[in-house]
Amino acid sequence: MAPDRSTGAKMASKRRSPSMRRPSPSRARPADRLEEIRASLTAGWTAPVARLVGFHLTRIERGRCVVEMDADDRHANPMGTLHGGVMCDIADAAMGTAYASSLTTGESFTTIELKINFLRPFWSGRLVADGSILRKGRAFGLLQCRVSDGSGRLVAFATATCMTLPAGPDGSLGRAPNTRSVPAPVRRDHRPAAK
Numbered sequence: 001m002a003p004d005r006s007t008g009a010k011m012a013s014k015r016r017s018p019s020m021r022r023p024s025p026s027r028a029r030p031a032d033r034l035e036e037i038r039a040s041l042t043a044g045w046t047a048p049v050a051r052l053v054g055f056h057l058t059r060i061e062r063g064r065c066v067v068e069m070d071a072d073d074r075h076a077n078p079m080g081t082l083h084g085g086v087m088c089d090i091a092d093a094a095m096g097t098a099y100a101s102s103l104t105t106g107e108s109f110t111t112i113e114l115k116i117n118f119l120r121p122f123w124s125g126r127l128v129a130d131g132s133i134l135r136k137g138r139a140f141g142l143l144q145c146r147v148s149d150g151s152g153r154l155v156a157f158a159t160a161t162c163m164t165l166p167a168g169p170d171g172s173l174g175r176a177p178n179t180r181s182v183p184a185p186v187r188r189d190h191r192p193a194a195k
Contacts, residue, residue, distance in 0.1 A: 065130075
């Protein structure tokens with residue numbers, strides 16, 4: 001009687017390390033947001049806040065994004081220097097896009113914390129915000145951003161924490177549909193309603 005080779009093949013496949021196994025269709029790497037971002041930029045899409053503030057993405061790769069802007073007097077605070085919120089906007093955009101580039105299709109995210117240190121005054125000219133992921137887990141990521149002037153001098157340093165939002169059950173990006181009913185308002189005074 002010939003030996004049963006199918007059992008031996010099954011045993012050999014069980015001994016293979018995970019890196020040697022062929023990926024099943026369910027384990028295949030899902031489509032990613034980096035390619036979606038690149039396609040959107042190629043098609044001419046710009047985020048509304050980018051048009052409002054006046055910045056643009058100049059480099060995008062997995063886990064890193066560079067945003068640039070030319071600041072002028074319309075971006076100034078009452079003291080004449082660049083308004084800190086503008087610098088915060090470009091740092092947030094660089095870090096947020098860097099984080100988005102690490103997500104899969106169907107995932108979204110939100111920034112849950114942002115901190116910025118302003119290191120030197122800035123009035124006008126070219127600003128470059130270079131955002132990158134320091135660490136990313138399944139639910140949260142820690143990011144950093146170096147904001148430099150046109151000469152490469154560090155003007156600000158920012159950090160952020162982002163939270164990944166999985167796709168909703170209906171496929172909506174990062175949120176489930178609102179299925180809660182809104183309760184009727186409660187009358188706080190105890191007077192009878194007017195007739």
